[in-house]
Amino acid sequence: MSDSPLVSDAPLDVEHHDRPELRHHFAAVDQQRNAASLGMWWFLGTEIMFFGGMFCAYLIYRRWYFPEFAVASRSLDLKVGTFNTVVLICSSLTVAMSVRAAQLGQRKLQVKMLLLTLLFGLSFLGIKTYEWGKKYEEHHIPTFDYNVIGGEGDLIKGNEELLGITTEVKNDPVKLRAREAEIQQHTKIFYSLYFALTGMHAIHMIIGVGIFIVITWMAHKGRFTPEYHTPLEIAGLYWHFVDIVWIYLFPLLYLIDRRPGA
C-alpha cells in the first residue's frame, strides 16, 4: 500500500483518522472536496439547460410578438425590478464574504454574513411577492381574470402605435376586435413565460434559502474551518448561479423596450 502513489501525501489511514469528514471511499480530503465541487458545477450545468428550455420558448415568442411583449414588459415596475436586482447582488456579496470568513477561520463573521444572505434572499422573495400582487390586481396573471383591454391592467392606451392600432383599425370595429383579441393572446404568452420564469427562479431561491438555513446552522455550530468548508462553498456556488439567472431575467423581462414613446 505504501508504494502505490495516492492523491495526497498523508498515509491513508492517518488521514481518515484525523479528518472525520473524509468519507471512506475517498483517498484524501482534497479529492473529496474536488469531487464535490465538480459535482456542483455539473449540477449548475444542468440548471443552465433547465432554464435554457424556457429561454428558448421566450426567444421564439419574443421574435414573433415583439410589440405585445414590449408593451407587457413595460407594465412591470422598472424601479422595483432594478431594486430587487440590487438586493440579489448584495446577497451574492455576503455569500462570497461568508466563504471568505470560513477560509480565515472567522466563525462569527461567517454566521453574520450568512444571516445577511438569508435576509437579502427573503427580501427578494418578499419584493417578488409584492410585484406579483400588483400583477394580480392588474389582471395580468393568466387564468386569473386575465385582461389587458381596459380596466386596471389596460395595455392599449398610449401604446396604440407600437401595437399597430392605426386610425384605420380603430375605425373598423371588426379589425379592432380582431387586433384586440390578438393582443390579449400574445401578451398572455408573455405573462405566462414571465410567471413561469420568475416562478421557477423563485422556487430555486426558496430551495436556496432552505439550504442556507441549514448551512447557517452548521456554521453557527462551528462545523466550518479553513481546512473544511466544502458544504458552504458548494452551496455558495448554487446561490451565485441563481443570482446569475436573475441577471439575465431582468433585462429579458423588464427591459424589452423602455424607450419613451415608441
Add this chain to the structure above:
Amino acid sequence: MSEETHHIVSAKLYWLIWFILIVCTVLTAWIATVDLGKFNTVVALSIATFKASVVVLIFMHVKYTSEKMTKAILMAAIFWLLILLVLSLTDYSSRTEGMLLPAASDVSARLA
C-alpha cells in the same frame, strides 16, 4: 488540487465587484430608456453577460481555480444551450410568425 483553499480573495476585491455590479445594474436600467434602435437588446444582454462573467470569475472563484474541468463544464453547458437556441432558430427564422408557411411536407404536395 487545493487551489481554492490557498487563494483567498481580498475583501476589497469583493466590494469592488459588488460596486461594479450595482453600477452595471443601474446602467442597464437607464440605457434601456435611451433609444438605440436595434442595439438596445445587444447592449442589455452584453451588460448582463459582463455581470454574469464577473460573478462567475470572482464570486465563484473560477478565475483562481487551476481546475480545468470547471471551465470546461461551463463552456459545455453554454454551448449546448446555444445549440438549442440556434438550431431552433434555423426553423423559426425561415418561416413567418405563426403562419403556416409551406413546410417540408407541403412542398411535395404542391409540386405534385
Add this chain to the structure above:
Amino acid sequence: MATLAVSEERKNYLNAEYGIRSWLFTTDHKRIALLYLLSITAFFFIGGFAALLIRLELLTPAGDLLTADAYNKAFTMHGQVMVFFFLIPSIPAVLGNFLIPMMIGAKDLAFPRINLISWYIYIIAGILYIHCLVTGGVDTGWTFYPTFSTEFSNTKVIEAGLAIFISGFSSILTGLNFVVTVHRMRAPGMTWSRLPLFVWSHYATSIIMLLGTPVIAITLVLVVLERALNLGIFDPTRGGDPVLFQHLFWFYSHPAVYIMILPSMAVISEIVPCFSRKRVFGYSFVAISSIAIAAIGFVVWAHHMFVAGISLYSALVFSFLSFLVAVPSAVKVFNWTATMYKGSVSFSTPMLYAFGFIGLFTIGGLTGLFLATLGVDVHVHDTYFVIAHFHYVMVGGAVMGYLGGMHFWWPKISGKMYPEGWGRLAALIVFIGFNLTFFPQFILGYLGMPRRYWQYPPEYQVLNVLSTAGATILAVGYLLPMVYLLWSLRYGKPADDNPWKATGLEWTTSSPPPTFNFDETPVVTQEAYDYENMPLPEEVTLER
C-alpha cells in the same frame, strides 16, 4: 481448484449485512444496482403487458379487443414505461452502477448517498406513474404532443408528466455520479487511454443525461402548467406554437435514444474482445466514437419533425446532420467486427447476444438513414416502418446488449454460473422471436399501415399475425433467463473470480466482490484489453 462455494466462505457484498434495512439504506453501489435491477424488471413486465395488449388487438383488423381509447392508453403506456422506466435506467443503473467503480479501481462511486437517493427518486416517480396507470392512464402517445395533451385529452396527463419529470432527476443524478467518478476516482495508473470502453461509453451517456434531461424536465413543466392553467403557449388558436413543444421535447428525446443505446454498445465492447480473445481493434476510435455519438446526437432532433410544419430549410439541415450521426456508430460496428477477425471466437451466451446486437443494430441503424432521408420520411413517417426501426435499435440493440451484459457479469454479481445450454437456447429464441415480431413491421409500414391505429384494412392482417406470433416467441425468450438466472442463485455452479478469463479490474475481485471492492487500491500498468497475456478460459461447453 476453485470448486469451493466461494460465496459462502468469504464475506462479500451480499452477505455482509442482512435485513431489509441493510438494503434500503445501503450506500454500496453494488446493492443499489440490484435494487434498480428489481425495479426495472418490474417495469419491464408492466411495459410488456401493454405490448401484449397491443399485439393481441392487432391480430385482427377490427378493433375488437380494446376500445379505441383503451388502445391509445396501451401504446402510450407501453412507450412511456419502456422508455422512461426501463430502457433509460436499465444498463447504466444496473450494470453501470455495479461495474464502473470496480472497473476503475475505486471503492465506490463519488457520491454513494446521492446514488441511493437517485433510486428513491426513481421509485417515487414509478409509484406515481403506476398510480396514474391504475386510475385511468394516459392516452396522448408517449410523446405528449399538444394540443391534445394540453387541452383535449381527458386522461391523467398531468400525473404522467409529473412522474416522468421526477424520474428525470434520477437520471441526472446517475449521470452526475458517473462523470465525477470517472474524473476523480480512477486508481493510480488508470489513465483515460486504459479505461475499459464500457466506461467511455457510460461517460458519454452521462454527458447526454446531464445536458439533455433538464430540457424535457422544463418542457413537461410547461405542459403541466399549460394544461392546468389553460395558458395557450402551445395552442395555435391562441397564438402559441405546438411545434415549439416538439422542438423542446425532441431536443432531449432524440439524445435519449443514445442514452439507451450507448450503454448497450458499452457492453458489446467488453463481450466481443473477451470471446474473441483479442484486444479491441481501434480502441481510440471506439472510445472517441462514443463521445461523437453523444455530441452529434444533440443536433439532429428535428428529424422527428420533418412533416410537423418546420421549414424546408431547417429540415434539410437536420437531415444532413442525421446522416452524420450514423458515422460513429458505423465505426463501432466495423471495429467490433475487426476485433473478431482472426480472433478465437467462442459462441457463449453473451457472445450470441453480441452477435445479435451487431446484426440487428446495423439493420436498425441503416433504416434510420432511410428515415433521415426527407423524401422517404414523408412517405413512412408515422407508419410501422418507424416502429420497426426503433424497435430494431432499442430491442434488437439495447435489450440484447442488456441481456448479454447480465449473462456476462452474472457470475460476478451473484457468484454463480447460469446454465450455459439454457442461456444459448434463450438467446436463439429471443433472436428468432424478435425478427419475426419486427421485420414484418418494416413491410407493413412501407405498405402504408399507420402507427397508433387500433384497426386496419384486412390486407395487412397476415403481417400483423406474423408479428404477434413473433412477440409470443420473444416473450418466451425473455422469460427463460428470468427463470434460470433465479434458479442459478440456488442451484448454479459457484463461479470463479474470473470464469471468462476476461481483462478488467472487476474480474480481479472475488465473485461476488467484497463490499469495498478492493482490499488494496490496485495500481494499473496494462492497457485495457491485454488478451495476449491472458490464459484461455476453460472451454465454454454445454456441460456447465
